[in-house]
Amino acid sequence: MTNKLLVVDDEEGIREVLRITLTDAGYEVLTAENGFTGLDMVKTHKPDIVLTDIRMPGMDGMALLKSVKQLFPEIEVIMITGYGDANLAIDSLKTGAVDFISKPVNQDVLDIALKRANDRILTREKLADHTRNLEILVAEKTRKLAESEKRYVQLFNESPAYITILDEHFRIVESNNRFKDQFGDDPDTYCFQVQQQRTIPCETCPVKETFADGLSHTAEMDVTLKDGRVRRFFIQTSAIPDDSGCIRHVMEMCTDITVIHQLQDHLAALGLHISSISHGIKGMLTGLDGGDYLVRSGLEKKDFERISNGWGIIRENIAMIRKMVLDILYHSKNRSLELQPVSVFDFIQELVTTMDSRIRKAGIELILDTPKPSADFHVSMDKTVLFGACLAILENAVDACVSVVDDRKKLTIRIQVSETPDQVLFKIKDNGKGLDRQYRQKIFSLFYSDKGNKGTGLGLFIARRSVHLHQGEIHVDSIPGKFTEFTIALPKKSI
Amino acid sequence: MTKKIMIVDDDPAITRYLETLFKDNGFDTCIADDGKQAMDVFLDQQPDLITLDLEMPEEWGPRFFRKISKKGYTTPVIVISGLSGRTHSIPKAEAFFAKPFKPEEVLAKVKAVLGV
Numbered sequence: 001m002t003n004k005l006l007v008v009d010d011e012e013g014i015r016e017v018l019r020i021t022l023t024d025a026g027y028e029v030l031t032a033e034n035g036f037t038g039l040d041m042v043k044t045h046k047p048d049i050v051l052t053d054i055r056m057p058g059m060d061g062m063a064l065l066k067s068v069k070q071l072f073p074e075i076e077v078i079m080i081t082g083y084g085d086a087n088l089a090i091d092s093l094k095t096g097a098v099d100f101i102s103k104p105v106n107q108d109v110l111d112i113a114l115k116r117a118n119d120r121i122l123t124r125e126k127l128a129d130h131t132r133n134l135e136i137l138v139a140e141k142t143r144k145l146a147e148s149e150k151r152y153v154q155l156f157n158e159s160p161a162y163i164t165i166l167d168e169h170f171r172i173v174e175s176n177n178r179f180k181d182q183f184g185d186d187p188d189t190y191c192f193q194v195q196q197q198r199t200i201p202c203e204t205c206p207v208k209e210t211f212a213d214g215l216s217h218t219a220e221m222d223v224t225l226k227d228g229r230v231r232r233f234f235i236q237t238s239a240i241p242d243d244s245g246c247i248r249h250v251m252e253m254c255t256d257i258t259v260i261h262q263l264q265d266h267l268a269a270l271g272l273h274i275s276s277i278s279h280g281i282k283g284m285l286t287g288l289d290g291g292d293y294l295v296r297s298g299l300e301k302k303d304f305e306r307i308s309n310g311w312g313i314i315r316e317n318i319a320m321i322r323k324m325v326l327d328i329l330y331h332s333k334n335r336s337l338e339l340q341p342v343s344v345f346d347f348i349q350e351l352v353t354t355m356d357s358r359i360r361k362a363g364i365e366l367i368l369d370t371p372k373p374s375a376d377f378h379v380s381m382d383k384t385v386l387f388g389a390c391l392a393i394l395e396n397a398v399d400a401c402v403s404v405v406d407d408r409k410k411l412t413i414r415i416q417v418s419e420t421p422d423q424v425l426f427k428i429k430d431n432g433k434g435l436d437r438q439y440r441q442k443i444f445s446l447f448y449s450d451k452g453n454k455g456t457g458l459g460l461f462i463a464r465r466s467v468h469l470h471q472g473e474i475h476v477d478s479i480p481g482k483f484t485e486f487t488i489a490l491p492k493k494s495i
Numbered sequence: 496m497t498k499k500i501m502i503v504d505d506d507p508a509i510t511r512y513l514e515t516l517f518k519d520n521g522f523d524t525c526i527a528d529d530g531k532q533a534m535d536v537f538l539d540q541q542p543d544l545i546t547l548d549l550e551m552p553e554e555w556g557p558r559f560f561r562k563i564s565k566k567g568y569t570t571p572v573i574v575i576s577g578l579s580g581r582t583h584s585i586p587k588a589e590a591f592f593a594k595p596f597k598p599e600e601v602l603a604k605v606k607a608v609l610g611v
Contacts, residue, residue: 279577279578282577282593282594282595283506283509283577283594285594285595286506286508286509286512286577286594286595286596287506287508287509287512288595289512289595289596289598290508290509290511290512290513290515291508291512293512293515293516293598294511294512294515297515297519306515309511313508313511313512316508317508
């Protein structure tokens with residue numbers, strides 16, 4: 001690009017010489033005969049370089065220099081000085097002139113001054129360019145950084161695991177959204193406090209181990225969510241060292257494995273019960289062997305009573321096998337409910353009729369606290385399903401009473417039916433041996449039985465399933481040695 | 496003199512079976528439904544041999560065995576149980592039969608132990 005150059009001198013001869021020389025050198029040359037005209041032309045044409053005489057009538061070179069530098073600091077000004085202007089020349093440099101040349105103008109000196117001016121212009125342009133690029137670069141990097149930060153925060157927050165960053169006192173320094181959703185977002189809380197409702201740290205803690213050795217550790221723990229639900233968590237930890245390599249924080253990542261845990265429990269229960277079923281079958285096979293022996297030897301001896309006994313045993317065992325198979329089939333099938341309104345009075349009557357002889361034989365008093373025919377009402381239910389459930393609980397109650405060792409204790413079973421605005425409550429309470437806390441938790445689980453080889457572990461599991469099918473609830477309350485009370489709550493609205 | 500066998504099992508079908516089997520083969524029998532009742536029957540009847548189930552609702556077989564051992568009795572015991580692989584629970588037992596058992600094997604063992 002051709003540089004624009006303004007020559008300001010009151011001597012026309014000099015102006016003309018410079019114009020010709022500089023035009024030859026490739027400049028676009030403008031000329032002005034005094035400072036005022038020069039300044040006007042500067043404003044109009046914005047030259048790159050101004051070459052001005054220092055002494056001129058009216059506005060002199062110094063004044064022009066000052067004005068130009070004030071208005072356009074990027075315009076380079078070269079002063080042309082006469083003999084004895086040395087001080088002025090120095091002043092002009094201080095004011096911002098790039099160089100000065102003295103009259104008469106020597107071509108080489110002019111070239112050096114112009115080169116210096118051009119270098120300065122070039123440097124400034126480069127600098128400006130560089131600054132511009134740097135600004136763009138910074139803007140771009142800032143944008144990327146912000147994006148990246150946003151992305152990492154998003155990854156942290158939306159991670160499908162529960163993530164916390166803990167300090168060495170187990171204080172929660174940071175946590176992700178999932179964690180906050182389920183455990184709250186109170187500042188200055190401790191993990192053992194939020195997840196375990198403890199006031200002191202847990203005895204075994206993978207975070208503690210990671211602080212100690214810097215390695216990743218794992219653990220399984222039951223934790224309580226802020227809504228009170230207890231979930232099983234798989235916990236993994238990793239150390240977050242600072243720049244000096246010192247572990248200041250540990251990350252704890254938890255996965256909810258409640259479902260897997262339940263499956264494991266079920267599998268374990270299933271395994272247990274397969275052995276319990278095979279144990280039961282062994283007993284029944286032995287019984288059948290016995291029946292077979294009695295029948296065969298009875299036939300040989302023509303002993304009718306022996307045959308009859310043997311046949312009785314065979315029949316009993318066939319019935320046991322049938323019941324076991326039906327129980328297992330029932331459990332393995334998804335049965336749909338056949339709902340119909342059932343009179344509570346009739347339901348209880350039928351239940352009592354079925355169990356009465358067993359209850360009496362065991363010397364237990366049955367107390368009924370159920371609606372009289374006059375106060376009878378109907379409940380929508382699948383009678384077969386719910387009858388089975390109540391029967392299982394009653395059988396359980398009888399077994400609990402029979403197990404009582406104290407002969408003097410008066411054994412009772414109380415059946416109570418009552419209504420609330422939304423529910424019908426069936427309560428079956430016995431004063432038998434009771435259940436301790438550990439058994440109360442297990443009692444509804446599949447195949448759990450505390451009756452040795454007498455129980456299949458299916459009865460109460462099926463009872464709970466039956467009640468749940470009716471969208472009802474079942475729970476058990478008990479004090480060992482005092483009582484056991486089962487409550488079935490059914491919704492009144494038809495399901 | 497006729498040897499007496501005490502049958503301890505909570506399943507009436509099995510006690511009746513063993514009772515008939517032993518009686519048919521010339522033995523006297525007495526019966527207990529579980530480990531708890533077994534002690535009374537044992538002291539009263541002083542049997543020559545015991546067939547013992549392991550798992551019973553009130554008191555398990557091994558506990559009953561320990562009790563009579565403590566009292567100084569050395570009456571031979573044959574375990575007949577549905578729990579397989581539990582021979583160690585009564586190490587001093589003469590034999591261990593898993594249910595369902597073969598009657599001729601049980602009889603042969605009983606006769607061998609009683610020297611009949």
